[in-house]
Amino acid sequence: MEKKVFERPRYLKKASTHYCPGCGHSILHRLVAEVIGELGIGERTIGVPPAGCAVLAYDYIDVDMGEAPHGRGAALATGIKRVLPDRIVFSYQGDGDIAAIGTAETIHAANRGERITVIFVNNGCYGMTGGQMAPTTVTGQLSTTTPGGRVPLRDGYPVDLSEMLAVAKGTVYIERTSVTSPKNILRTKRAITKAFRTQIDGLGFSLVEVLSPCPTNWKLSPVEAARWAEETMTKTYPLKVIKDLTGTPGQDGN
Amino acid sequence: MSPSRSIVNEKVLMRGSHVIAESAIRAGCRFYAGYPITPQNEFTEYMASAMAGLEDGTFIQAESEIAAINMVIGASMAGARAMTSSSSPGISLKQEGISFLAAQELPAVIVNTMRGGPGMGNIAPSQGDYFQATRGGGHGDYRTIVLAPGGGQELADLTGRAFDYADRYRTPVVILADGMMGQMMEPVVLHKAADPAELPPKPWKLSGAAGRPSRYIRSLLLDIAQEEERNWKLARKYDNITREIPRAESYLTEDAHLVVVACGTAARIAKGAIKRVREIGLKVGLFRPITLWPYPKRALCELSRSVREYLVFEMNTGQMVEDVKLSLEGRGNVHFYGRPGGSVATPDEVAKVVNSLYHRQRLEEES
Numbered sequence: 001m002e003k004k005v006f007e008r009p010r011y012l013k014k015a016s017t018h019y020c021p022g023c024g025h026s027i028l029h030r031l032v033a034e035v036i037g038e039l040g041i042g043e044r045t046i047g048v049p050p051a052g053c054a055v056l057a058y059d060y061i062d063v064d065m066g067e068a069p070h071g072r073g074a075a076l077a078t079g080i081k082r083v084l085p086d087r088i089v090f091s092y093q094g095d096g097d098i099a100a101i102g103t104a105e106t107i108h109a110a111n112r113g114e115r116i117t118v119i120f121v122n123n124g125c126y127g128m129t130g131g132q133m134a135p136t137t138v139t140g141q142l143s144t145t146t147p148g149g150r151v152p153l154r155d156g157y158p159v160d161l162s163e164m165l166a167v168a169k170g171t172v173y174i175e176r177t178s179v180t181s182p183k184n185i186l187r188t189k190r191a192i193t194k195a196f197r198t199q200i201d202g203l204g205f206s207l208v209e210v211l212s213p214c215p216t217n218w219k220l221s222p223v224e225a226a227r228w229a230e231e232t233m234t235k236t237y238p239l240k241v242i243k244d245l246t247g248t249p250g251q252d253g254n
Numbered sequence: 255m256s257p258s259r260s261i262v263n264e265k266v267l268m269r270g271s272h273v274i275a276e277s278a279i280r281a282g283c284r285f286y287a288g289y290p291i292t293p294q295n296e297f298t299e300y301m302a303s304a305m306a307g308l309e310d311g312t313f314i315q316a317e318s319e320i321a322a323i324n325m326v327i328g329a330s331m332a333g334a335r336a337m338t339s340s341s342s343p344g345i346s347l348k349q350e351g352i353s354f355l356a357a358q359e360l361p362a363v364i365v366n367t368m369r370g371g372p373g374m375g376n377i378a379p380s381q382g383d384y385f386q387a388t389r390g391g392g393h394g395d396y397r398t399i400v401l402a403p404g405g406g407q408e409l410a411d412l413t414g415r416a417f418d419y420a421d422r423y424r425t426p427v428v429i430l431a432d433g434m435m436g437q438m439m440e441p442v443v444l445h446k447a448a449d450p451a452e453l454p455p456k457p458w459k460l461s462g463a464a465g466r467p468s469r470y471i472r473s474l475l476l477d478i479a480q481e482e483e484r485n486w487k488l489a490r491k492y493d494n495i496t497r498e499i500p501r502a503e504s505y506l507t508e509d510a511h512l513v514v515v516a517c518g519t520a521a522r523i524a525k526g527a528i529k530r531v532r533e534i535g536l537k538v539g540l541f542r543p544i545t546l547w548p549y550p551k552r553a554l555c556e557l558s559r560s561v562r563e564y565l566v567f568e569m570n571t572g573q574m575v576e577d578v579k580l581s582l583e584g585r586g587n588v589h590f591y592g593r594p595g596g597s598v599a600t601p602d603e604v605a606k607v608v609n610s611l612y613h614r615q616r617l618e619e620e621s
Contacts, residue, residue, distance in 0.1 A: 019396040044462035046332075051474075058470035064460040069354050072324035075316070079336070080460065082312040084292040088463050105324065108317035114391020191276075251270055 009033040011042045011062045018056060022211025022222025024179040027054060028121060029060045030186070032092070035192045036063060041159075046080055048073045048091040052096075053128045054121065057092055071102025075107035077116045078160070088199055090117040090159060095136040096126045098184070099161040106161070113170025113204040117195045120207055124233060125212040131217030135159035138236045143217075162209045166243040172204035174242040175251070178211035180226040186238070188253055198246055198249045245247050262446040263285055267509040270507070271297040271436035273444075274365055274429065277413035278337050279304050279311075282448040283363070284420025285329035285336040287314040289321040291344045291435035292368035298339065299611040319344040323351030323364075330360040331471055333459035333481040335417050336581045338574030339365035341408050341433070342383050343374060345391075352426050355377035356488070357473035358460075361427075363413075364398075368432045370596030379432035384573035387428050388547040395485050397492050399427040399499070400546040404515040406440040412544070414445050421454045423495055430546060432569070434519050434598065495548055502550035506532065508558060510539030511617040514608065515554070515578050516567040517543050519598070524567050526601025527608055536612050546574070561616050567604055568592045 008014065012033035019025045034052035036042045041061055047055035052068035058065035068076040073091035081089040098106050098120050109116065125143055126132040131151060133143040138158050140149040150158070162174050173195055177188040191208045211233050213225035220228055241250050257266045259280065268276070275297050279285075286305060288298040298315070305311035312329070316322035322338045329336035340348060345366045355362050368383045370376040387400045397523045399419050403412045409431070414429040460471060475481040503521075506528060507513055516524040528538050541564075542559060543550050564586050566575040567606040571594045593599045593614050610620065 043464035046462060050330075055472075055474050058472060062463075062468050064463050064468050065472075066328065066460050067325060067358070067470070067474060068327075068473040069350055072320065072327075072351075073326035075321040076328035077315070078284065078329075079287070079325035079330070080332045082314065082325075083326075083332035083334040083336075085460060099438050104317050106322050108321065112314075167282045 005132040005142045010037045013060050013062045015059055017060055019053065020216045022213055022215040022225050024123065024210065026229055027179045027185060028119065028188070028210055028212065029057060031192055032119060033061055033187045035189060039196055040194065041196065044086065044087040046084070048077045048080070050091070050093040052097055054092055071100070071248070072099050072105055072116065073097065073102065073253050074114070074116065075105040078109050078114050078115040081114060081116050084113070087175065088117070088196060090119060090196070092119045093121065093128065094123045095120070095124065096134045096224060098171065099135040099159045103161070107129070107165065107168065110165045110171045111168040115202055116205065117166070118207040119192065119201045120209040121212045122180070122209055122237065123212045125214055125217045127214050129216055136147050138233060154228065160223055161238065162207065165207060165208070170205050171207070172245045173198045173206040174209070175244070176211070176237055176239050176242060178229060178239055180213060180230045194246065194248070203246060209237070211239070257444065259447050261444060263443060265441040265443055267439055267441050269296060269436070270405060270431065270440065271367065271411040273442050273464070274431070275300040275414050276444060277410045278417070279308070280447045281335065281414040281417040282450060282453050282532035283313045283335045283337045283417065284308065285326065285334040286309050287316045287338050289316050289319045289322050289340065291341045291342060293369055293465055294341045294365070294436055296376065296436065297365065297367065305563065306455070306546055307451050315597045319347035322465035325349040325352055325361050327360060327608035330355065330362050331460045333456045333461065335453065336373065337363045337365070337540070339367065341367045341369045341381070342371050345383065345386070352393050352398060353390070353396065354473055355426040356390070356396035356398065357394065358471050359411050359424040360471070360575060361417045362422055362427065362547050363427050365431060368430065369435045378431060379434040379598055380433065380594070380596050381569040381573070382521060382594060383430070383520060384568070384570060387430050388549070390578070391562040392450050396488055397547050399423070399425060400430055400494060401427065401543060402430045402542070403435070403440060404503070404521055404542060405435045407442050409435070410442050410444055419466045419499065423491060425491065430518065432519050434510045457524050472605060495592065499545055500548045500550040501553065502553045503544060504557070505540040505542065507539035507541065507561070509537050510561055511537045511620050512538045512563045512565060512608065512612055513557060513566055514543050514565045515541045515574070517546060517574065520567050520569050523599055523601055523604055530601060530605040531608050531612070535608065537617070538608055538612065549581060554578065554581040554587070558582055559607055560602065561586065563587050563589070563611070564609060565591060565611055566588045569598065570594045
């Protein structure tokens with residue numbers, strides 16, 4: 001008898017994505033959809049997509065979604081969650097969205113310990129607008145607005161938002177992962193699961209930062225982009241559990 | 255300071271800002287987010303205490319005006335009657351969010367207690383934000399309903415109506431007040447608290463896709479044909495609003511040779527001026543728009559059958575005067591008197607302007 005070993009997750013719509021080859025968004029959308037299905041929260045989850053490449057997330061992830069103005073995901077999610085405290089509310093935001101124009105909203109939602117989950121996609125550039133420098137662009141990285149590479153004392157240092165958020169007392173669980181290899185994809189899925197569980201248990205603010213390749217704007221092939229993220233980005237943004245006050249075992253059993 | 259919600263049908267003495275806040279709660283508002291700014295802090299403070307006393311009420315002191323309006327967007331998506339408030343510079347910061355509310359067809363009520371501007375300006379009463387309020391205010395092709403209470407009882411009446419309009423038309427509604435109106439203590443009869451079960455259902459809201467397909471609320475429409483159609487859809491809605499809700503008060507206009515057109519606090523000052531000039535026999539009346547968008551064009555036009563001279567009085571350098579001219583389309587002479595930057599004219603000052611205009615136009619010879 002045939003056994004189905006792989007299928008489209010219940011909460012992923014039957015649609016081809018508009019994402020470029022090698023982009024991390026499609027993998028991440030799938031992981032979010034898988035986790036929502038496995039946790040059995042698909043009928044009470046509300047997502048908040050950002051401005052940026054992932055603005056069309058509502059075409060792919062099959063739960064209720066409300067689009068936020070650029071950077072305002074955490075504030076908008078706060079409004080939804082406070083009105084409907086028994087629903088599961090997540091925002092899905094890029095690095096420019098969350099760590100530049102939306103820094104204030106993010107830090108204060110975290111500080112209030114809003115029971116929301118944030119999926120923070122870090123690809124080190126403004127993807128949809130054509131590859132400009134993002135707050136997360138690493139030192140020396142080329143972008144359309146740092147044509148000779150990012151120079152910290154001119155362009156600012158790479159912002160490590162996750163570490164900054166870990167200082168806020170309202171944050172409970174923050175982990176940085178990547179989607180550059182099967183192993184890292186599985187770690188990312190476990191992190192997203194834990195982040196949603198943190199919210200289901202009403203513990204406080206949870207966030208997963210995911211290093212995600214942007215081959216088009218990095219001007220690399222998908223394979224090279226994944227390697228660059230693993231070898232170069234992780235020097236500035238090491239993959240690790242940044243904060244975990246959930247009291248449950250972490251990725252490596254500790 | 256907060257009257258028991260069981261008080262109905264009796265007069266209570268309340269500060270204007272508290273009347274709007276209490277009336278909002280009685281209208282079923284259960285979500286408020288705001289940021290400190292003078293001269294409207296009493297409003298936010300009232301909401302903090304009032305929401306704390308309600309099991310299903312949420313008050314958030316937001317980190318910014320921008321965060322506050324975006325919290326309201328989220329709360330509105332989730333189906334709550336939601337509100338924010340601020341004063342002029344803060345309202346400028348909220349405009350992106352108001353544009354999103356209009357595009358996403360979400361109901362919300364925004365109170366602007368106007369102060370002197372531009373820039374930081376001052377904290378005195380002003381009507382400098384008339385254009386911003388009545389022309390949409392943010393980016394894109396949209397309008398917001400704009401209500402201009404005259405103070406007192408109307409603050410209670412129009413606040414309830416603002417929430418009803420917001421829900422009925424799924425659009426943001428702006429209540430345009432000013433610092434004087436917010437501070438003044440006046441007797442009002444508060445409305446009885448709305449029964450949550452009788453508030454309009456919101457079949458479009460986001461609640462989690464239980465037993466139905468998932469849905470989304472968005473404003474991005476990359477397809478040009480779809481975006482054009484959305485704009486036309488909004489335009490049709492605005493046409494309906496323009497037909498259905500214009501409202502104005504006419505005072506002593508029946509025999510008037512000269513009509514003063516003024517709204518909000520300026521209209522109260524004008525009323526005082528008209529009482530004074532009536533005492534010396536001048537036939538002067540008042541036309542007071544209550545909806546600033548849609549502008550009560552038809553009612554003003556009808557006046558032009560018997561009235562030729564109009565004096566527009568505003569607490570700015572001349573903004574509503576354009577709507578008066580657009581409404582009359584040449585069927586009258588439109589004059590203007592304004593005091594901008596937080597200056598508040600006295601009734602005597604306006605009476606002098608009326609008197610001088612009356613004689614300059616030789617209106618005493620008409621009767």
